[in-house]
Amino acid sequence: MKSNKEVKHYDVSRYRTPDGYTSDIAVFTITSERTKAYAPPKMELKLMLIKRADYDTEGNPNIEAGKWALPGGFVTPEETAQEAASRELSEETGIDGIPVKHFGVYDQPERDPRGWIISNAHYAIVPEHQLFSRKANDDAADVELFSVEELEWNQLAFDHSAIICDAIAHISRDLLQTTVAKQFLPESFTYSELQAVLLTITDDKAIRNEQAFARKIKSLPFIEAVEGQKTQRTSKLPTQLYRFVETDIKQSIYTARH
Amino acid sequence: MKSNKEVKHYDVSRYRTPDGYTSDIAVFTITSERTKAYAPPKMELKLMLIKRADYDTEGNPNIEAGKWALPGGFVTPEETAQEAASRELSEETGIDGIPVKHFGVYDQPERDPRGWIISNAHYAIVPEHQLFSRKANDDAADVELFSVEELEWNQLAFDHSAIICDAIAHISRDLLQTTVAKQFLPESFTYSELQAVLLTITDDKAIRNEQAFARKIKSLPFIEAVEGQKTQRTSKLPTQLYRFVETDIKQSIYTARH
DNA sequence: CCTTTTAATTAACAATATGTTAAATGTTAA
């Protein structure tokens, strides 16, 4: 009822409107460290943050200067926040064609001292090597990768600690419940590589167990073996490669094992 | 709330800002029809929509008049969109204390002909009897429940067909992967009542199978039997009651059955 | 050339879970 009437009478000048609409993006990557040859890598989930400059381009002291923040910026009326996030990602890292996923809106009245600014938050998964090539090209000192295990929670700008906390929760859930793990992996991968990705965010016994996981991967409807292809990058023994296949997954807590 | 000095550095006039920030809410309920005494109910998932009036209070033809729309309204600078959604729900149905869940943002530039208006979309689950009591009190002719199976997709205002489509997808997923089903059920319920709720949005064989589901419910870590309590509302045979318990569920597509 | 090392793979078996069919239970209503 109220909605109808409000809409009916809606006159922009009569209501206060937001002072800004921003799009923030949590860029995740997994760094993959090979401890020795012919062994599976040790992986770690990392988040890219940028350091806020001391002064803005006009020489005025910047708000929240020196703190770490998610990359992001204002959305223009000609684009969606998701498009803005893709644009930001491209500007910040030079990377295009990566899926960007919305995970929340942050609109607490006091969240930004500059006014009523609504933030639409996204996350993206960028393969490590693409971030490295960017770092090499444009040696911006104000960009850094932080391990999600050891984030400096009290050095974050605005309400970004809350946003990042949610981002980590969302990516963790999505890694286990969707096939986004493929964003971290090459087109074809071994069971131990997939396992290493999952172990960055879970310590599930059934995933840690090599034999069980290697057996299980063969029966998953959304993964298939790449016939006749083997690799030796994780073992001296030539190892079976797998790939994700498009399948819609409908699982339920009422039928799953617990 | 903001100091002048800080405001100076962010010049609102330089950027175009949104013309409005709205909060929409998809109110779901499950209607429960008892075909006969001592039998489990037939349930159906329904969505509450409101009909947009032909004219506004000043006699001007209303935009998108006669079409069905989600209840919602403008968010004020003193509240979050989620608070606005709770407020709307309370105003629209008189119901308080129901969890309201964000599921998406709709910010296509062309989505609202009145300007650059960003909609933050939520869903809520209201027990049937609460909606009925509201209907009795305030006989608003412009409110109706629609079965999600037979929605009139081409009679929906603005981009609400897209929002509703997403809302149904989200609630379906959440019903299977979280314990929100409890919002549709009394504090304690029989296996067949829970089953009926789930069957409104899935036809999973393992959920349809009475024996299997009745056996499974006993081993679910997030459900416990209510000791010494039985009911006869679904059977002549006194039937075991169950309740949800708070447990964090961490399941993975890599360990579940498929 | 032989031995050790190591990740991957296979095997084997007990324990657990599921799909299915059938029977038993307790109550209502005719």
Add this chain to the structure above:
DNA sequence: TTAACATTTAACATATTGTTAATTAAAAGG
């Protein structure tokens, strides 16, 4: 007394998982 019926239990074949152990293939070092 009997029929009806949702629920509950039983029973059993089949499938999946946890666990331990053995096997395989290649590399590396002597």
